[in-house]
Amino acid sequence: MAVFSQSERRFLQATASLGYSNPFLPERIAWERAALGREYLEAEPVWSVSVADPDADLPNIVKIYQKLETLIESLHGRLAAARDLQPEDLAAYEDSVHSLLYQRYYSSFCQAGAHVASGRWHFYRQFLADWNRYLVLPGARFETSLRPAHVFACFHQIQRAFQAIFYAIIGSSMPAARLRASIWQSIFTHDMRRYRRTLYRRMSDFPTLITGPSGTGKELVARAIAGSRYIPFDPERLEFSDRPGDTFFAINVAALSPALIESELFGHRRGSFTGAITDRKGWLEGCPPLGTVFLDELGEMDLLLQVKLLRAIETRRFSAVGDTAVREFRGKLIAATNRDLRDEIRNHRFREDLYYRLCADLIRTPSLREQIDASPAVLRELTLFMVRRVAGDEAEDCLAEVQQWIGKHLPADYSWPGNYRELEQCVRNVMIRGAYQPVTGERVEDAFSANFQAGKLKADEVLAYYAALVYRQAGSYEEAARRLGLDRRTVKAYVAAPK
Secondary structure, three states: OOOOOHHHHHHHHHHHHHHOOOOOOOHHHHHHHHHHHHHOOOOOOOOOOOOOOOOOOOHHHHHHHHHHHHHHHHHHHHHHHOOOOOHHHHHHHHHHHHHHHHHHHHHHHHHHHOOOOOOOOOOHHHHHHHHHHHHEEHHHOEEOOOOHHHHHHHHHHHHHHHHHHHHHOOOOOHHHHHHHHHHHHHHHOOOHHHHHHOHHHOHHHOOEEEEOOOOOOHHHHHHHHHOOOOOOEEOOOOEEOOOOOOOEEEEEHHHOOHHHHHHHHHEEOOOOOOOOOOOEEOHHHHOOOOOEEEEEOHHHOOHHHHHHHHHHHHHOEEOOEOOOOOEEOOOEEEEEEOOOHHHHHHOOOOOHHHHHHHOOOEEEOOOHHHHHHHOOOHHHHHHHHHHHHHHHHHHHHHHHHHHHHHHHHOOOOOOOOOHHHHHHHHHHHHHHHOOOOOOOOOOHHHHHHHHHHOOOOOHHHHHHHHHHHHHHHHOOHHHHHHHHOOOHHHHHHHHHOOO
């Protein structure tokens, strides 16, 4: 007699697939629908801050895990007395138990992770009791091969990664969703079962390369990955071996000379160059196994340093400046650039072999324009997010002011060349001065012309715009006043007026 009915088997398989799916891709919706059938409630395909609170109870998730808990309790008794068990049924049962336990202890992980006090992981004992109850069934000739402490560590990592990605990447557009999904894969790969079996030990062997325009959050992506590393759990001491995110070393390659970058990365011996009065340990050597070195603006790196970096990535070994002793890099390397490295390779400014060593794990951050083109509502979402961070209780009033200014003075297809960084400065400028002037002046004249032709501008707005234009050309208030036939103070007042 079969232990599972066909409907139970389908439900378990859908639940197991849901548990191992990428939570930031629409495939999650497909598995929720497969698990619930007619009970499924239509939901947003993109999981983002603007759509849902990750700690709130989502109706479909609640339904799935209520049904799953009831079914697991029933199957637990049946499996203990079963004689003929199919491997695929046992695998689906085991995966579903993992999903159930993760959901059951999710809030405990969140609460414990928010406190530094010792003893915060004592709930592992209850987790272990549930583990043994559901997964240690010797009478059924079934006993899981996984170690509970390892799965506990994986659960902690999943919870940290989800929240780090969810809160770092804002926007309900598909480009933002794909970015969140790409970060998730960078942490867990596309096969979480394989990751859990073996790859969790080896992810620091894979450097990550983040590309995208300036101002698109490449360092946020790097920090989300660095703060989501696997950390072993000691079941005897009830402690994790490290705290996530404590060891993130960032170097902006464009801000330092090649000599300083080499010293920062690899370290130096006393007397190796002028000013080296003591030995210095570089960040590659000082980075612990669970730490991360982040090289921002990698495309600016000197070619000779690229050779040394390539060797350090390939062999995990390097020497400090002025020394022959071999040192070891044990952490993870993440690099970022706003340059097209393939174009840099063609122009002999970037080494092809270094690029191919880095591009196995490639993440691209979308521009703000890409997000808006995919979902126009994203502009409001991001503006609200930035206004809340700056204005606090005044956020709603400030949002209306910023939106009104953008709608009136910038064309709908404005490219936002500075991306999220530019939007944030636009928000701050409008809040402080009531206006924002793009550095490039791109298309603002077109917006003014369109409003002028449509008769939407007041006389003071026309004069203020023209006074500012003449002032920029003249270079002084005196000369602008002479050209306009106005008093200097009048010109200054118009130029300083909110645009």
